[in-house]
Amino acid sequence: MRYYVVPKIGDGLGIDTAFRPKYTDPGSLGVGWNVGPVQAMDYGLENVFLVALNLDATQHATLAAQGDVLSVPNPITDLVSAVALPTVKTKLEAGNIPADWVTTALTYKQVLSRVMRIIQFMQRFHGLFGQLFAGGMTLDTRINQIPIAQRNNLRDAAVSLGADTSAIVGTTLIRAALVIVADQLFVNGLPFGDTTF
C-alpha cells in the first residue's frame, strides 16, 4: 500500500464527474492504466485528495513522476529525509495543508497521521459550513482577522468533533488552529489504507 497526495478533479455533478482523485480513472496515465481499488480522503472543498493505492513498482514510478503528485516514501515508518523535507512541505502547503511542523525528526507515518486528522476536520467543516479558505483567507490568517461568523463556524465544527478550542485565541494562525484541533481527533486511531494511524 502506498500513499499519495494528488489533485482533485471533477465537478461533483454526477457519477461520471464526481469529485475524485486525479490519475485514478482508468486510462488517465496511458493505455492500460488502472490503479484498482481506491481509498480516498478529500480535503473538504480544497483541491487535493489523500489516496491509498496498491500499485506495482511500475505503476508507482509512473504516478510518482507526475509533477503535481506527492508520493509518500516507503516504508512510512522511515524518518522524513532531509532531501524529501522541502518537497513534502511545499506540496502540502500548496494544497492548504499546514506543514510548517514537519521535520526530519518525524516519520512519514507521523506526518500522515496529523495530515489525516486535519483532513477529517476539514471534511466536517465542509459538511456543516462549506469552504474554509475563501475570501482571501490563508493558512497565515489570524483568527481575529476572520469574520466573526466564520470564526464561530470554525469553533462549532471543532466542537462537533469533540475538540476543545480553548487554546485557540485571536492571534492564533489558521495553520496552528488546524493542528490544535487535529491533534485531539481519533485518539483510538484512524484506519486508512492498510494501517491505523
Next chain:
Amino acid sequence: MSLPKLDSFTGANGALHTYDANWTDLFSTTLSISGNKVTAGGPSCGIWTGDTFNDDQYAQCVTDATSRGGPAARGRQAGDSTADWYMCYVDQAVSGDLRLYKIVDGSLTLINNFGTLAAAATWRLEAQGSSLRIYKNGVQQGSTQTDTAIATGSAGVTPYSGGTFDDFEGGNLAVASPFFFTIGASHRA
C-alpha cells in the same frame, strides 16, 4: 412507527411518496414504485422520515442486474435545494464497481472505489460515528472507511443512476449494553 423500518414496496405503480408519505425525496428526481420495486429516472435519494434515526444507523436494500445505486445513510435536506447523504453505489449495470460516495450540498465526492464487486445481492451501508462500512449479503466488503462530513440524517435508498431496488430495511445500529454481571455477586434484594 418504529425501527427497523422494512419496506418491500408492494403497491401500485406511482410516486413513492404517494405510496407512503413518509418517504421523502431529497433530490431533484422523484422516486417511484414500478413492479413492486423502487426506481427513479435520474439522480435521486429517498429517505424514510416516518421515524427518527440515531446518528449511528444502517440502510439495506436488494439490488438486481439493473441497479446503479444502493442504500443511503444520513440523508438530510441541507438547504432549499440541496441535500447530503452517504451512498453505497452498486453499479452492476455498467462498470461492475462497488463505490462509496458522499453527497454534500448536492455535490458528489468519491470516498472509496472498492473495485468490481457489484452483484445482485443484499447491500447494507452502516454509518457509525465517522466509520462507514458496506456489507454484501452480510459480509463486509473492503475495509472500514472514515469520513466526518455528514454526522446525522435518515436512512433510505438512492437509485442514483437508475435501476430497481427492493426490500428496504433501515434502522439504528445496536449500542453495546453497559450492564454487566459481577461474577459471584448476589443480586437478591
